[in-house]
Amino acid sequence: MPVAIEFQQVSRHYGEVKALDSVSFTVEEGEFFSMLGPSGSGKTTSLRLMAGFEQPTSGSLTLMGKEASGTPPYERDVNTVFQDYALFPHMSVLDNVAYGLMVRKVGKAERHAKARDALAMVALPNHAERTPAQLSGGQRQRVALARALVNRPRILLLDEPLGALDMKLREQMQVELKVLHRKLGITFVYVTHDQGEALSMSDRIAVFNHGRIEQIASPRALYHQPRTRFVADFVGSANVIDTDLAHTITGKAQAFAVRQENITVVAPGGSAKKGLLQVEGEVLAIQFLGASQRLEVRVGNQTLTAMQTESEAASTLAAHTQAGQRVALSWSQQHMVMLDA
Ligand code: ADP
Ligand code: MG
Numbered sequence: 001m002p003v004a005i006e007f008q009q010v011s012r013h014y015g016e017v018k019a020l021d022s023v024s025f026t027v028e029e030g031e032f033f034s035m036l037g038p039s040g041s042g043k044t045t046s047l048r049l050m051a052g053f054e055q056p057t058s059g060s061l062t063l064m065g066k067e068a069s070g071t072p073p074y075e076r077d078v079n080t081v082f083q084d085y086a087l088f089p090h091m092s093v094l095d096n097v098a099y100g101l102m103v104r105k106v107g108k109a110e111r112h113a114k115a116r117d118a119l120a121m122v123a124l125p126n127h128a129e130r131t132p133a134q135l136s137g138g139q140r141q142r143v144a145l146a147r148a149l150v151n152r153p154r155i156l157l158l159d160e161p162l163g164a165l166d167m168k169l170r171e172q173m174q175v176e177l178k179v180l181h182r183k184l185g186i187t188f189v190y191v192t193h194d195q196g197e198a199l200s201m202s203d204r205i206a207v208f209n210h211g212r213i214e215q216i217a218s219p220r221a222l223y224h225q226p227r228t229r230f231v232a233d234f235v236g237s238a239n240v241i242d243t244d245l246a247h248t249i250t251g252k253a254q255a256f257a258v259r260q261e262n263i264t265v266v267a268p269g270g271s272a273k274k275g276l277l278q279v280e281g282e283v284l285a286i287q288f289l290g291a292s293q294r295l296e297v298r299v300g301n302q303t304l305t306a307m308q309t310e311s312e313a314a315s316t317l318a319a320h321t322q323a324g325q326r327v328a329l330s331w332s333q334q335h336m337v338m339l340d341a
Helices: 043-051 093-103 108-121 137-149 167-184 195-201 219-224 229-234 243-250 310-315
Strands: 003-014 017-028 032-036 058-063 078-081 155-159 187-192 204-209 212-217 239-241 256-258 264-266 276-288 292-299 302-309 326-332
Touching: 003 043, 003 187, 017 043, 017 058, 017 187, 017 212, 032 043, 032 195, 043 058, 043 078, 043 155, 043 187, 078 137, 093 108, 093 137, 108 137, 108 167, 137 167, 167 187, 167 195, 187 195, 195 219, 204 219, 204 229, 212 219, 212 229, 229 239, 229 256, 239 243, 239 302, 243 276, 264 302, 292 310, 292 326, 302 310
Parallel strands: 032 187, 032 204, 078 155, 155 187
Antiparallel strands: 003 017, 003 058, 204 212, 239 256, 264 326, 276 292, 276 326, 292 302
């Protein structure tokens, strides 16, 4: 696969603050690549470096095989969609979308034709004459998307584009963005702090923490083989068993992760079956969630969570468990992921 974006030991420091600290990665052409991490971890800084709004303090980056430094934003084959879509309130939707072309002195007929094409792409063909105030939040975000696509960039950068939308609309737009990505065949770089969003949309995800990348992997690999404690916890909030408790359970002082859905609740007192590990604790809380049930169990000085579907719970002890009761938690060896750090 040809490379769309390459970062080589790129840093961006603001005085003492290392917004980005010697980060290297590549994004392939046509990929849906997400940058996931908590607030302040360096995601937007990375995106701004790609767009050309920022320059690296050190290191180099290439876009579509060309060294990017020195190329101003408007000459890059890249466009950005921001969370606060920043539409011009007094302009029609059509003129908002066509704005970038107007700045580039494209004639009115061509610019309007291209803007109408872009509006059709984002499923808003009949709203061209409205003003932004006459649109819903989701529709405004589509206009922002059309505006970024109107000059057909090779790479689309999206910085938490759905952050301002409510849950239901966000899920709908996630599906639409995926469809759009497939249809256009261009590279999407998607910034989000929402792990569910990243898992559901991406080909690969880079997990950011304190200006560094902890792991880059496919959604499934990140979920099932997190390499670090941070990734295990941030992606799907796995139980991270610290070295002390790990030593008690396995005899080895190496931290490991085990997903809450892979833990079964069984009666205390027995010994673990072959191939299973087991530890006892006290139930702190039980949450009934409809299709599933979540148990918090105090084990040693840690609180572990076990998640079971209603049908699983019905066939195990979990259905009859109450807070204060002692239980044993059990999981199979194959569901443990040993952690480096
Ligand atoms: P994210 O998008 O992951 O929330 P950012 O890339 O925006 O994080 O920021 C990373 C770090 O860099 C933060 O600590 C932020 O405060 C700092 N930072 C970003 N931009 C600037 C700036 N222009 N001046 C000083 N500090 C900045
Ligand atoms: Mg940000």
